[in-house]
Amino acid sequence: MKSIAERHIYILEQLKKQQYIKVTEIAKELDVTTVTIRKDLKALEERNLLFRTHGSATPINPHVPDISVQIKGKIRNEEKKKIAIEAAKLIEENDSIIVSSGSTIYKFAEQIKPIGHLNVVTPSLPVAFLLNEADNISIIQLGGNLCKKSLSVRGEYAVQAFSNFTCSKLFLGVDGIDKERGITNSNIEEALLSKKMIEASSKTIILADSSKFGKRGFGNVCALENIDIVITDDGITDSMAKMLDDVGIKLIIAT
Numbered sequence: 695m696k697s698i699a700e701r702h703i704y705i706l707e708q709l710k711k712q713q714y715i716k717v718t719e720i721a722k723e724l725d726v727t728t729v730t731i732r733k734d735l736k737a738l739e740e741r742n743l744l745f746r747t748h749g750s751a752t753p754i755n756p757h758v759p760d761i762s763v764q765i766k767g768k769i770r771n772e773e774k775k776k777i778a779i780e781a782a783k784l785i786e787e788n789d790s791i792i793v794s795s796g797s798t799i800y801k802f803a804e805q806i807k808p809i810g811h812l813n814v815v816t817p818s819l820p821v822a823f824l825l826n827e828a829d830n831i832s833i834i835q836l837g838g839n840l841c842k843k844s845l846s847v848r849g850e851y852a853v854q855a856f857s858n859f860t861c862s863k864l865f866l867g868v869d870g871i872d873k874e875r876g877i878t879n880s881n882i883e884e885a886l887l888s889k890k891m892i893e894a895s896s897k898t899i900i901l902a903d904s905s906k907f908g909k910r911g912f913g914n915v916c917a918l919e920n921i922d923i924v925i926t927d928d929g930i931t932d933s934m935a936k937m938l939d940d941v942g943i944k945l946i947i948a949t
Contacts, residue, residue: 696724701734709744709753712933713908714873716750747874756872756910771801773903773927776948778802780925781865781901785812789862792891793821795846795884796867798901800824806831815861817846817887834859841881848883856894864895868902870909873937876918878911885913897922904929918943 696704701724708715717735721728735751738744744751778801785791788810793799795818803821806812808830815834816822822835838852866888870878877900879885892898898920904927918941925946938945 698734698737701726701730702738705731705734705738705751706743709751711931713931714750714752714933718749750874752908756870756908757912770903770905770927773929773948774798774801775805776927777901777903777925778805780946780948781899782806784863784899784923785809786862789813790815790859792816792861792864792895793818793825794864794866794888794891795821795844798903799865799867802865802901813861815855815859817848817852819845819847839883841884844881844884846884848881848887852887853890856890859894861895862897864891864898866891866898866900868900868906868915869911871900871902871907871918871924871934872910873918875910875914877915877921878909879913879915880911882913885911885915888915892916892920899923899925901925903927904931904934907931907934 704724705715705720708720717728717731721731735744735746739746744753745755747756774797777798781802782805785806785808790813793803793814793816799818800820803824806825812831814825814831817836822833825831826833836847836852836855838847839849840847868877869880872878879888900921902924907930921943923944923946924938925948928947928949930947935945
């Protein structure tokens with residue numbers, strides 16, 4: 695049996711590799727009880743070496759704050775542009791799509807070059823203004839309560855609009871992709887709108903840089919099984935890529 699120090703080293707090594715560990719799996723690998731591993735995780739958390747969640751642990755606090763799109767727009771811009779380029783390739787001739795909000799989504803909107811005519815439904819004011827410049831794109835701007843942080847609309851009026859149409863694809867920005875919590879946003883109203891957009895689309899495509907994996911926002915959007923495609927950068931870990939593959943999600947890595 696490994697000593698306490700050896701177990702702690704093993705746990706931290708696995709966290710570094712996987713960005714996420716489960717108590718039951720580590721207990722089995724080390725041939726000790728789950729109680730022993732929980733005590734190990736508690737001791738490591740007290741030293742600020744990991745963050746415990748129910749039955750698992752991550753290297754850092756997975757809970758993300760609700761920050762403004764202007765701040766998000768200054769972070770990981772190169773990765774977001776690569777993701778946007780790959781996402782734009784999925785738009786088909788004479789398509790009808792839903793485009794959500796966020797800094798990565800705006801990068802995606804910049805890359806849209808429609809073949810034929812394109813219908814775009816969006817809650818995002820910046821996206822609507824940008825795409826309105828193109829002659830062959832029709833914009834349906836959702837109404838509702840304007841959120842200053844995201845510069846997009848939310849609330850009952852925005853949700854009600856989705857009873858009137860169905861689109862082929864939803865291009866969705868998110869704040870967290872987590873094995874246990876699935877897809878999350880940092881704001882509950884945005885999460886509720888995202889759910890409705892998923893219902894109104896035939897296929898859901900997540901645009902998220904690799905820093906979003908293992909993170910959790912306040913509002914639950916959906917389980918991983920409800921997602922069809924995830925587009926991210928090459929910073930995604932092997933364990934996170936496997937997590938997506940295990941539930942049948944197509945992974946596109948933008949390089």
